[in-house]
Amino acid sequence: MADAVASLRTSRGPWATALRKLSRDRAAMACLAVFILIVIICLLAPAYATFANTDPFRSSLDATVDINGQQVPVMEQSTEGLGLGYTPIGPTWEFGSYFLGADTQGRDVMARLLYGGRNSLLIAGASTIITILFATAIGLTAGFFGGVTDTILSRILDILWAFPVYLLAISLSIVLIAHGIDLGIITLEAGSLWLPIFIIGIVYIPYIARPIRGQVLALRQSEFVLAAIGLGVPEHRILVRDILPNVSTTLIVFVPLMLAINMLTESALSFLSIGVQPPDASWGTIIQDGQGLLYTRPWVALAPGIAIALTVLVLNVLGDGLRDALDPRSKIRLGGD
Amino acid sequence: MLEVRDLRISFRTEHGRVQAIDGVSFDVGESEILGVVGESGSGKTISLLAVMGLINDPNARIEGSIKLRGRELVGLEPREMRKLRGREIAMIFQDPMTAMTPVYTIGWQIAEQIMAHEKIGKAAALARAVDLLAEVNIPNPREAIHRFPHQLSGGMRQRAVIAMALSCNPALLIADEPTTALDVTVQAQILDLIRKLRRDHKSAVVFITHDMGVIAEMADRVMVMYSGRIVERGTKAEILLEPRHPYTRALLDSIPPLEGEKPKRLRSIPGSPPSLFDLPKGCSFAPRCPSRFERCAERPALEGGKHAAACFLKVAS
Amino acid sequence: MLLALLRRFGQMIFVMFGISVLVFLIFFVTPGADPAARIAGRNASPETLEAVRKSFGFDQPVWVQYLTMMKKLFVTQDLTSFVNRGWKVVPAVLDTIPVTLSLVIGAAILWVVFGMLVGLIAAATRGSWIDKLLMALGLVGCAMPVYWLGEMMNLVSQSRYHDTWLFSWVPPLGYKNLSDDPRGWFLTLVIPWFTLAILYIGLYGRVLRANLIEAMQEDYIRTARAKGLSETRILLRHALRTSLISFVTLFGLDFGALVGGAALLTEVVFGLQGVGKLTYDALQNLDLPVIMTTVIYASFFVVLANALVDVVYILIDPRVRSA
Numbered sequence: 001m002a003d004a005v006a007s008l009r010t011s012r013g014p015w016a017t018a019l020r021k022l023s024r025d026r027a028a029m030a031c032l033a034v035f036i037l038i039v040i041i042c043l044l045a046p047a048y049a050t051f052a053n054t055d056p057f058r059s060s061l062d063a064t065v066d067i068n069g070q071q072v073p074v075m076e077q078s079t080e081g082l083g084l085g086y087t088p089i090g091p092t093w094e095f096g097s098y099f100l101g102a103d104t105q106g107r108d109v110m111a112r113l114l115y116g117g118r119n120s121l122l123i124a125g126a127s128t129i130i131t132i133l134f135a136t137a138i139g140l141t142a143g144f145f146g147g148v149t150d151t152i153l154s155r156i157l158d159i160l161w162a163f164p165v166y167l168l169a170i171s172l173s174i175v176l177i178a179h180g181i182d183l184g185i186i187t188l189e190a191g192s193l194w195l196p197i198f199i200i201g202i203v204y205i206p207y208i209a210r211p212i213r214g215q216v217l218a219l220r221q222s223e224f225v226l227a228a229i230g231l232g233v234p235e236h237r238i239l240v241r242d243i244l245p246n247v248s249t250t251l252i253v254f255v256p257l258m259l260a261i262n263m264l265t266e267s268a269l270s271f272l273s274i275g276v277q278p279p280d281a282s283w284g285t286i287i288q289d290g291q292g293l294l295y296t297r298p299w300v301a302l303a304p305g306i307a308i309a310l311t312v313l314v315l316n317v318l319g320d321g322l323r324d325a326l327d328p329r330s331k332i333r334l335g336g337d
Numbered sequence: 338m339l340e341v342r343d344l345r346i347s348f349r350t351e352h353g354r355v356q357a358i359d360g361v362s363f364d365v366g367e368s369e370i371l372g373v374v375g376e377s378g379s380g381k382t383i384s385l386l387a388v389m390g391l392i393n394d395p396n397a398r399i400e401g402s403i404k405l406r407g408r409e410l411v412g413l414e415p416r417e418m419r420k421l422r423g424r425e426i427a428m429i430f431q432d433p434m435t436a437m438t439p440v441y442t443i444g445w446q447i448a449e450q451i452m453a454h455e456k457i458g459k460a461a462a463l464a465r466a467v468d469l470l471a472e473v474n475i476p477n478p479r480e481a482i483h484r485f486p487h488q489l490s491g492g493m494r495q496r497a498v499i500a501m502a503l504s505c506n507p508a509l510l511i512a513d514e515p516t517t518a519l520d521v522t523v524q525a526q527i528l529d530l531i532r533k534l535r536r537d538h539k540s541a542v543v544f545i546t547h548d549m550g551v552i553a554e555m556a557d558r559v560m561v562m563y564s565g566r567i568v569e570r571g572t573k574a575e576i577l578l579e580p581r582h583p584y585t586r587a588l589l590d591s592i593p594p595l596e597g598e599k600p601k602r603l604r605s606i607p608g609s610p611p612s613l614f615d616l617p618k619g620c621s622f623a624p625r626c627p628s629r630f631e632r633c634a635e636r637p638a639l640e641g642g643k644h645a646a647a648c649f650l651k652v653a654s
Numbered sequence: 655m656l657l658a659l660l661r662r663f664g665q666m667i668f669v670m671f672g673i674s675v676l677v678f679l680i681f682f683v684t685p686g687a688d689p690a691a692r693i694a695g696r697n698a699s700p701e702t703l704e705a706v707r708k709s710f711g712f713d714q715p716v717w718v719q720y721l722t723m724m725k726k727l728f729v730t731q732d733l734t735s736f737v738n739r740g741w742k743v744v745p746a747v748l749d750t751i752p753v754t755l756s757l758v759i760g761a762a763i764l765w766v767v768f769g770m771l772v773g774l775i776a777a778a779t780r781g782s783w784i785d786k787l788l789m790a791l792g793l794v795g796c797a798m799p800v801y802w803l804g805e806m807m808n809l810v811s812q813s814r815y816h817d818t819w820l821f822s823w824v825p826p827l828g829y830k831n832l833s834d835d836p837r838g839w840f841l842t843l844v845i846p847w848f849t850l851a852i853l854y855i856g857l858y859g860r861v862l863r864a865n866l867i868e869a870m871q872e873d874y875i876r877t878a879r880a881k882g883l884s885e886t887r888i889l890l891r892h893a894l895r896t897s898l899i900s901f902v903t904l905f906g907l908d909f910g911a912l913v914g915g916a917a918l919l920t921e922v923v924f925g926l927q928g929v930g931k932l933t934y935d936a937l938q939n940l941d942l943p944v945i946m947t948t949v950i951y952a953s954f955f956v957v958l959a960n961a962l963v964d965v966v967y968i969l970i971d972p973r974v975r976s977a
Contacts, residue, residue, distance in 0.1 A: 158665075159672035162956045164916040167933065167949055171680050174937045260797070267799050268919055272934065287802055294805055295813040305802035312797035391879055395781075423882030430880075435873035438892050439973055449891075450881040485972040501881070 014249075021325040028321025031314035038311055042121055045114035052096045056112045057279040059105030065089060065097050074098065074106045091299050100299050103289045109300050116281035117307060123197050123275075123282065124263040130201025131258055132251055135208035140247070142209070143216025144239060154213070160206040169265060172199045173274035191277035200265050208254055212247055219243050249326045256319035260312040267308050283308050338541055339365040339388065339509055344401035346380075346387055348394065355613045358384050359565045360401075365509065368535060370542045372556030372573070374549065374588065376610055380565040381545045385511050387411075388543075389428050390418040405509065424454040427502035428511040432518045433495035437486040443470070444482025447501045454505050469500040472537075473530055492523035499530065506538055513545045528554055549592045553577055561585050564610055564621040571644035581646035584622045620648070662964065666957045673953040674946065678720050681942050689940060693736055710736060723946060737941045747932065747947050753829050754928035756839065757920065758912045760847040765854035766905065772855060773862025778889055780867060788859065795856025804849045804923035811845055827925040846924045850917060854908060861904060865897035872896075902966050910959025914952030 022028055049056055054063075063074045075086040088102035099110040142153040160168070176199065180190035188194045219225055219242070228238050263283075269275030270284025278285065283304035290301025346358035358380045365371045373381045386392050388403055390410060403410040405425060410418065430436050437446055447469060448462035457465075463482060470478035473496040486494055495515060502510060512531060516524040528551065535542055544555050552559055552573065559576040561569040561584065569582040580586045590604040608625040617623055623633040632649045639647040681689060690707045691698070698706075707713050711722065726733040727744070735741040772792060776785045811821040823841060830838035869875065870893050878888045918930025925931075929948055936944035967974050 155668070155672070159669055159676060162669045162953050162960070163673050163676065163949075164911045164914050164952055164956060166916050166918060167914075167952055170918075170934070170937055171677060171945065171949070174940065175680055264799055268801060271799075271801050271919070272922070274937075284799075287799075287805070291805065294809055298809050298814075301802065301805055301809075305799060305806070308799055308802065309794065309797040313793055316793055316796060389880060391876065393879075419882050419884065421882070422880060428880040430873060430877060432873060436877045438874040438878065438896065440895050440971065449883070453881060453883050453887075487973050498877070501877075 018249075018325040022321055025321040025325065028318050028325075031317040031321070034314045035311065035318065038117070038307075038314075039121060042114055042117035045111065045118050048096075048114050049108075049111045052098075052108055052111055054108040054111050056107050056115050056281065059107060061086075061106045063102075063106055065092065067092060067094075067097075074102045087296055088293065088300075090297050100303050101297055103286075103300055104292065109286065109303065112281045112286055113283070113303055113307065116276075116283050116286050116304060119193060119276055119280060119282040120263055120266055120284070120308070121311075123193065123200065123266045124259045126194075126197045127199075127201035127204075127262045127266070128255060128258040130198065131204045131208055131262075132254065134201070135205045135212060136247065136251065138205065138209040139212025140216055140239060140243065143213040144220055144235070144243065146217075146220075150213075153209075157206045157209055157213075160203075161210070165203050165265070166268065169199055169203045169269060170272065170274060172202070173269055177274050177277065191280075193276065193280065196266055196269055196275045200262050200269070203265075204258065204261065208251075208258070212250065215247055215250060216243055219246055253319065253323045253326055256315045256322060260315035260319070263308060263312055263315075267304075338367050338406055339543075340402070340404040341384070341388065342402040342404075344384060344387060344403065345399070346383055346392065347398050349396040349398075352614055356616075357565050357613060358387070361562075361565075361567055363560055363567065363570065365541045365543060367508075368539045368541055370532075370535060370544055370555055370557045372552040372559040373543060373545045373562060374547065374552055374559060375562035376547060378564070378610055378613075379562040381562050382513055384562075385428070385513065385543060385545060388509075389422060389426060389511065390415075391422075391428075420454070423450050423507070424505040425507055426509045426511065427505070427507040429495075429498055429502050429513065429515045431514040433491055433498050433515075434518065436498050437494065439486055442483050442485055443489070443497045447482070447497070447504050450501055451504050465504065466500070469504055470497065472503075472534075473497070473500045474526075475500070491519050492526065495519060495523075495527055496530065499527070499534070503534060503538060503540075507540055509543065510534075510540045511543045511545070514547070516551065517546070517548075524551075531555070549577075549588055561588070564613065564616060566621065566647065567639055568622065568648070569646040570639075575644040579644075581641070581644070581650070582622075582648045583626045583628055583650070585646075587625075587627075662961050666961060669957050670950060670953050674724065674950050675720070677946060677949045678716075678723070681940070681945070682716055682719070689736070689942060693940070723943065726943075727947060727950070733943045733947065735941050735943055737936075737939050743943045743947045746944070747929065747951055750927055750929045750932045752832070753926050754913060754915070754917060754921070754930065756829075756832065756843060757846055757850065757926060757928060758909065758917055760843055761850035761854070761912075761917075762905070762909055764847055764851035765858060768851070768855045769858030770862060770901075772859030773866060774889065774894065776859065776863040777866035777870070777893075778885075780863075785863075789863070792856035792859045795852045796860070798853070799919075800849065800853055801919040801923050803852060804846070804920055807845050807849050808923070829926045829928075846920055846926065849924075850912075850920045858901065858904065862897060862901055865900055866893050869893040869897050899967065899971050902970065903963055906959045906963030906966070907956075910956040911952075913959075914955040915948060916952075 054060070061075050064071045065074055066072075072089065074089050076089060077086060088104060088106060089098055090101045092098045092101070098108050100113065101109050103109055103112065138153055138157070142150040142157075173196070176188075176195050177190065180192065180195070181188045188198070225238060225242055228242060233241075266275055266282060267284030267287070270282045271288045273285070273288060276282040276285050286304040287301045290297070290299075290304070293300050341364070342362050344358055344361045345356065347354050347356045349355075361380070361384050363371070373385070375381045383392070387399055388405075388410065390413065392399060399411055401411060405421070410421070413421075437443070441449075444463050444466045447466035448459060451457060451462040451465055452459070455462075466482050467478045470481050475481050475493060475496050481489075481493075481497075486497070489497060499515070510531075515531070516527050519527065531542065531544075532555065534540065542555075544551070546552060556573045558572050559570065560567055561576065561582065563584050569576065569580065569585045576585060577589065580589055584606075587604070587606045591606065606625055611617060611621055611624065619632075619634040619636050620626070620629070623629045626633065628650060630649075635649075637647045637649050639645045690703050690710065690712050693710065694702050694706045711719055714722075723733065731744045733743045735743055735746075772788050776788045779785045808827070811824040812827070815821045816824065824845060825838060825841050828842060830842055832839040866889070870889075875888060875892060878892045883892075913929075915930040915933050917928065918934050920926070921928040921931040922934060929951065933945060933948040933952075935941075936948065
């Protein structure tokens with residue numbers, strides 16, 4: 001009731017209203033700040049590597065580290081069992097010198113974490129753009145033109161929808177990651193970062209295209225579009241002037257949630273060693289590296305997992321805030337397996 | 338039977354406190370029909386939701402006194418209030434399409450209310466539901482109790498809602514625009530039904546509407562509300578035949594006359610109701626009033642005994 | 655009704671057919687994907703490649719290969735692995751189903767019970783610190799990668815705190831048959847169950863809370879209040895009952911996907927030889943017959959779950975029933 005009373009007063013443009021509402025949402029703004037901070041820190045990865053004087057992409061088994069004035073080898077002789085193996089050094093908690101310890105190849109985990117974060121964010125962002133572009137194109141075409149086009153596109157989406165995302169992503173990755181793909185216009189090398197970007201971008205298209213199609217279908221029947229058609233406004237004009245602006249609110253709400261889902265998917269593929277390929281890192285590959293060290297040096301796997309969880313968390317809160325600000329009705333599934 | 342004294346309801350909003358109801362007092366006698374008229378936003382629904390104890394917005398503040406048969410309802414324990422609701426006071430809402438839970442049968446929903454207030458078995462409660470549905474003229478009530486809300490037409494659904502409201506023989510029935518969402522022919526039937534029920538159950542009725550025509554047909558006494566205040570009250574004859582407040586007159590002018598020559602254009606009230614955020618200091622109708630003068634900058638009190646109006650113009654035109 | 659069922663059945667067949675074609679295309683027609691090269695190894699000579707191609711029938715037209723595989727899969731059921739020649743695929747997949755079902759059903763019970771509790775408590779205490787705490791925990795639950803959570807569970811229960819009273823009962827990783835060793839079956843699965851369920855508890859709790867709060871704004875809730883019902887009854891019998899409709903949809907889709915192999919990360923981390931793990935192993939060495947079988951099996955469950963959701967819809971929503 002108080003809302004109704006309040007709405008009597010505020011009647012600005014929908015975007016300005018949404019922005020104002022979002023800027024008042026303290027949780028969302030705090031999460032936005034944290035997300036920006038994460039991005040900046042990850043972008044500073046080369047600076048950290050220089051500062052720590054380490055190359056996070058080359059194994060350095062004979063490196064040493066200065067602890068309390070003592071030179072300690074990064075790979076320690078294992079004390080367990082027969083003492084034959086080597087165990088990488090654990091976290092020194094000293095910024096710039098193996099802060100989180102080393103992995104099995106003696107590389108600084110902190111440096112890899114930052115470089116890995118750069119890749120994880122890049123893949124999540126780029127694949128989100130791909131998903132949104134393709135899904136919007138498909139959803140608009142199917143929803144606006146209807147008929148045979150719609151039937152064919154919808155059936156294809158049905159099939160993709162029933163295909164568990166992870167199985168589809170894994171199938172594509174397994175085939176492509178080792179050999180790359182040559183589509184004539186674009187050639188993607190084996191092990192290229194663009195492979196996971198494309199794969200993740202493609203598998204989530206139905207999840208966005210379906211709701212967009214539904215929305216366009218509803219808009220197509222709305223009075224203002226019918227009136228525009230009746231007045232003889234050309235179709236492309238209606239699409240751009242009337243439909244796209246309405247759909248774009250939904251798309252904006254999807255962006256942070258897609259980023260979160262894509263980041264989780266990328267990390268899962270990388271964890272299964274079919275995402276980002278060595279020597280490149282992502283948060284998923286570092287968790288994979290840490291799997292063998294889980295019981296001796298848990299921080300190798302712990303740190304990237306916390307990084308993923310934190311990033312996904314702030315993105316989800318941001319997504320909730322955006323949804324509340326823009327469109328309290330729309331909903332999207334988030335999370336995967 | 339119902340005595341409301343100086344009721345004030347305000348809401349805390351992000352733009353400050355808003356006074357939605359400002360000093361409203363009225364009485365409802367035994368088996369009397371009180372008509373409450375006003376435009377949307379005039380506070381007619383909110384003040385009666387307060388009587389029901391149904392304002393649960395944490396930002397709301399309710400002051401004043403509401404007495405039902407001498408019992409104070411403002412500040413009553415929620416548990417006690419709940420026992421009154423549905424048994425002593427019942428309410429019918431505007432839209433019968435959405436007023437019932439879609440996933441339960443009509444009979445189940447009526448029996449639920451009876452069982453909430455009386456120690457009675459399910460079968461007996463359902464039997465009562467059948468009788469009630471018969472009483473509100475639903476054909477084939479024995480079958481109708483097994484229907485889901487969406488399987489009934491709007492008029493039938495409103496009848497079912499009324500049957501549910503009457504299930505515990507309430508002393509007071511609040512009807513919030515019960516016919517607005519219905520077809521004209523169905524409207525007349527529902528109005529007949531409410532009158533008949535008043536006769537049979539001896540319930541008092543508060544009838545909220547924005548339609549002076551409905552008032553003419555239903556009410557014993559009338560109360561006209563404008564932006565959270567009562568601007569005029571009196572018997573039906575007084576209000577319809579000798580309206581004192583310019584707002585009441587304007588409302589009457591905006592309904593087409595039943596006899597005589599039809600006017601070329603119906604008179605409408607210029608402007609729109611003021612926002613609750615910046616109510617005029619004096620009479621809140623003044624900005625739209627055709628006969629305003631200097632004194633209207635002050636706030637007029639509701640004066641004049643039984644037929645009272647909050648207006649400085651004392652002479653009825 | 656019969657017509658609707660037949661239509662539904664037709665759709666199921668169509669989607670499964672589409673998926674089988676899609677998988678086949680991914681592995682055979684994708685530029686750069688040559689199954690013969692995979693089988694023969696990276697540095698195989700052209701002669702070896704040719705031999706492999708002949709021996710596995712890759713020299714035939716694609717549609718013939720597809721039909722042969724489908725015939726072997728459904729009619730004769732003697733499809734064999736590309737990698738371990740002679741290893742029958744259909745029984746191998748059937749063997750893994752109990753493992754996946756054990757994992758997913760147990761987790762589903764947990765997440766439905768706790769998801770509902772979280773949603774109900776949060777909605778009932780809306781705005782209070784309990785609500786905020788539950789929603790924050792739910793967010794954290796949704797944000798953790800499931801395989802990472804599984805590893806952390808292993809770290810805690812198998813290594814760090816294994817010798818304390820809290821986790822000394824946890825058996826080593828692996829699966830025990832329910833019929834042979836019910837106790838072992840239960841104990842090995844407890845940690846995987848919770849790991850898999852935590853994400854969904856967070857998700858379902860949040861979704862249910864949002865649905866309940868939306869339902870509590872409805873007109874019929876106001877009617878229920880006007881009837882003098884208690885808040886608990888209004889929440890459980892009126893708001894929850896109508897919110898369950900979307901809850902069931904979510905559940906059907908998630909359950910179907912998980913049984914269909916989406917639980918593979920959990921299976922990999924906990925060494926459970928389920929359908930997902932089998933698929934993953936087959937993917938590693940491009941064992942196409944196994945992949946075909948598991949993916950078709952997966953799509954069958956997803957499509958079946960969708961169909962079941964429709965049936966349940968009819969049961970719980972009278973508006974759909976009479977439409």
